[in-house]
Amino acid sequence: MTLLRVENLNMVFGGIHAVENLDFKIKSGTIHSIIGPNGAGKTTLFNLITSVYRATTGRIFFDDQDITEVSTYALAEHGISRTFQNLQIFFNMSAVENVMVGNHRKTDSRFLPALFGLPSIRQGERDCRQRAEQLMCDIGLERYIGSDADSMPYGALKWLEIARALASQPRMLLLDEPAAGLNPSETHEIDDLIKRIADMGITVVLVEHDMKLVMGVSDHILVLDSGRKLAEGTAEEIRQNPDVLEAYLGHRQRAR
Amino acid sequence: MKAFYKPETGGILALAAIIAVLPIFLPNSFYFDVAILVGINAIVCVGLNLLIGYAGQISLGHAGFFAIGAYFSGILVGTYEWPPVAAMLIGALFVGLLSYLLAKPIMKLRGHYLAMGTLGMGIVISIVLNQEGELTGGPDGMPVMGFSVFGWEPGSELTWYWLIGGLLLIAVWLALNLINSPVGRALRAVHGSEVAASVAGVDVARYKVLVFVVSAVFASVAGSLFAHYSGFLTPSEADFFHSIELVTMVVLGGMASVFGAVVGAAVLTTLPQLLTVFHDYEMLVFGASLMVTMIFMRRGLVPTLQSLFSRRLK
Numbered sequence: 001m002t003l004l005r006v007e008n009l010n011m012v013f014g015g016i017h018a019v020e021n022l023d024f025k026i027k028s029g030t031i032h033s034i035i036g037p038n039g040a041g042k043t044t045l046f047n048l049i050t051s052v053y054r055a056t057t058g059r060i061f062f063d064d065q066d067i068t069e070v071s072t073y074a075l076a077e078h079g080i081s082r083t084f085q086n087l088q089i090f091f092n093m094s095a096v097e098n099v100m101v102g103n104h105r106k107t108d109s110r111f112l113p114a115l116f117g118l119p120s121i122r123q124g125e126r127d128c129r130q131r132a133e134q135l136m137c138d139i140g141l142e143r144y145i146g147s148d149a150d151s152m153p154y155g156a157l158k159w160l161e162i163a164r165a166l167a168s169q170p171r172m173l174l175l176d177e178p179a180a181g182l183n184p185s186e187t188h189e190i191d192d193l194i195k196r197i198a199d200m201g202i203t204v205v206l207v208e209h210d211m212k213l214v215m216g217v218s219d220h221i222l223v224l225d226s227g228r229k230l231a232e233g234t235a236e237e238i239r240q241n242p243d244v245l246e247a248y249l250g251h252r253q254r255a256r
Numbered sequence: 257m258k259a260f261y262k263p264e265t266g267g268i269l270a271l272a273a274i275i276a277v278l279p280i281f282l283p284n285s286f287y288f289d290v291a292i293l294v295g296i297n298a299i300v301c302v303g304l305n306l307l308i309g310y311a312g313q314i315s316l317g318h319a320g321f322f323a324i325g326a327y328f329s330g331i332l333v334g335t336y337e338w339p340p341v342a343a344m345l346i347g348a349l350f351v352g353l354l355s356y357l358l359a360k361p362i363m364k365l366r367g368h369y370l371a372m373g374t375l376g377m378g379i380v381i382s383i384v385l386n387q388e389g390e391l392t393g394g395p396d397g398m399p400v401m402g403f404s405v406f407g408w409e410p411g412s413e414l415t416w417y418w419l420i421g422g423l424l425l426i427a428v429w430l431a432l433n434l435i436n437s438p439v440g441r442a443l444r445a446v447h448g449s450e451v452a453a454s455v456a457g458v459d460v461a462r463y464k465v466l467v468f469v470v471s472a473v474f475a476s477v478a479g480s481l482f483a484h485y486s487g488f489l490t491p492s493e494a495d496f497f498h499s500i501e502l503v504t505m506v507v508l509g510g511m512a513s514v515f516g517a518v519v520g521a522a523v524l525t526t527l528p529q530l531l532t533v534f535h536d537y538e539m540l541v542f543g544a545s546l547m548v549t550m551i552f553m554r555r556g557l558v559p560t561l562q563s564l565f566s567r568r569l570k
Contacts, residue, residue, distance in 0.1 A: 052451060076457030090448030092512065101445045105457035107438035111466065117433030125437065168456060
């Protein structure tokens with residue numbers, strides 16, 4: 001079943017075509033990687049899918065619903081969540097509170113009951129905190145349950161961002177370079193985590209430069225270059241694709 | 257009992273105790289006058305701190321909302337003989353609507369641009385109060401009738417003290433409730449990272465407008481109380497310096513700390529009044545205290561002291 005369908009997507013910044021005539025599909029329940037050289041449009045694509053940017057033209061469908069014009073905050077309701085290449089942690093909060101924000105759409109956020117501190121709100125807060133702590137334990141962050149976000153090391157913050165994204169119980173999770181800045185053993189743990197997330201039935205879309213990680217976990221790979229689709233297929237197909245080799249290693253003519 | 261326990265209950269009880277005991281140490285009506293002004297400023301600051309400290313948005317025009325509330329009370333009670341409580345509520349409702357309409361465009365701005373936008377808003381309100389002489393008495397000001405609730409009037413300084421003290425406690429209670437709820441968490445998330453907040457499902461624009469309106473309504477109610485208490489209003493209540501005073505109180509006391517806002521209001525209202533030698537240099541005291549706080553205690557008085565004590569206890 002197709003979960004995400006992108007049709008003829010274009011994004012133009014000034015004169016730059018960051019994404020050009022892009023078509024692709026993502027099947028439900030798979031790990032789908034998007035790779036490409038720097039500036040290929042990978043993060044732009046994430047920003048388009050999550051409505052951080054509005055596409056110049058083209059449509060994006062999630063579960064057969066057109067989500068091109070849906071606001072970012074409303075996409076959480078559809079079941080789309082993401083992490084960020086440059087961390088977007090709430091450094092003014094504790095680690096648990098960061099994860100609790102992820103659960104925002106499931107909490108009772110009506111203004112007047114909150115203002116008067118009704119018991120139902122307080123009960124909801126206790127439940128929300130408990131769920132967040134449970135999620136932190138599940139993901140291996142139990143050491144940081146009592147920590148403030150600004151006192152946590154970089155690697156743990158990457159996990160915290162994933163925990164926050166999972167707290168919204170997404171159907172599709174976009175991971176923007178989860179292994180960037182991590183050491184090899186941490187990257188290996190990310191590898192495991194991605195597989196566990198997929199086992200939960202969440203469709204994972206991965207942007208990553210670490211080829212070992214990408215080739216190891218991906219069911220399907222999409223290669224972008226200068227905003228265009230260069231190739232698509234399984235890890236094995238991508239590895240042998242001459243266009244991909246050319247994009248990464250340079251033109252043959254230049255060698256002359 | 258356990259069901260009623262919340263971590264912030266201790267803070268409210270401490271504040272209530274201070275308010276209850278303080279009159280013993282106030283020798284004459286001058287000190288009561290200062291204490292009442294502290295309470296009024298504290299109510300504004302508790303609201304403003306939701307906007308500045310928690311949601312991370314600046315307003316350099318909140319004195320405008322304070323003044324609108326004050327003039328609603330002055331005009332409706334004096335000229336149209338409304339009951340003061342009704343005038344206060346209508347004033348708050350009007351400020352709520354006005355701030356909602358203003359927040360829609362203004363709260364799309366960020367950082368310096370938001371500061372400029374709110375600054376302009378405050379200046380326009382100040383100009384309107386100055387120019388609409390028919391209604392407001394213009395620059396000469398206007399007298400305001402006394403306060404009353406169903407025939408009861410706070411006659412003495414002491415009864416005013418209890419009235420303002422009680423209302424301050426309610427304001428603190430409401431603010432704490434809000435902060436310790438999903439709404440408050442969403443506001444702090446907006447402060448931390450707007451894009452991450454919206455990905456998590458927080459409607460950032462809606463929450464910014466909401467907190468702007470809430471803080472404006474707090475200011476309006478405090479303005480109404482001030483009008484009745486002081487008995488006389490001038491458009492200077494809306495001027496830029498008053499807005500800056502309020503922001504300074506919030507920053508000095510501690511951003512994102514409800515009790516910090518109260519302490520900030522207390523310190524900066526009391527200092528110029530008690531140290532009369534400074535009177536000509538009031539601006540200097542405000543400016544210097546803001547600079548010193550920013551250099552040595554970036555998080556403000558209360559949060560800095562809090563973390564100092566909790567580290568000691570460990």
